[in-house]
Amino acid sequence: MTTLTATKARREFFDLVKGAAEGHRTFRIQHRKGTAVLISEEDYEGLLETMELLSLPGFRRRLKASIKQMKAGTTVSMDELFGEKK
Known part of the structure; x- marks a missing residue:
């Protein structure tokens, strides 16, 4: 699982969605208020x-x-x- 800051995830959002949707990659997105995970549907x-x-x-x-x-x-x-x- 790749970990990114929310700022970096915002900059790379479309690439992250593509990586999750097409490549079954998982991303941990960290923000000062909490952490979220991006995975494919x-x-x-x-x-x-x-x-x-x-x-x-x-x-x-x-x-x-x-x-x-x-x-x-x-x-x-x-x-x-x-x-x-x-």
């Missing part, structure tokens, strides 16, 4: 979705169990689960 939406999923009851437990199964090689393919498409 896509990254922001992804963070919101992640927070929503992690707030679901039992999600973390099921995710950990799934990762454990994957590492142990005890998963099945979509074809094995649902049968081959015809």
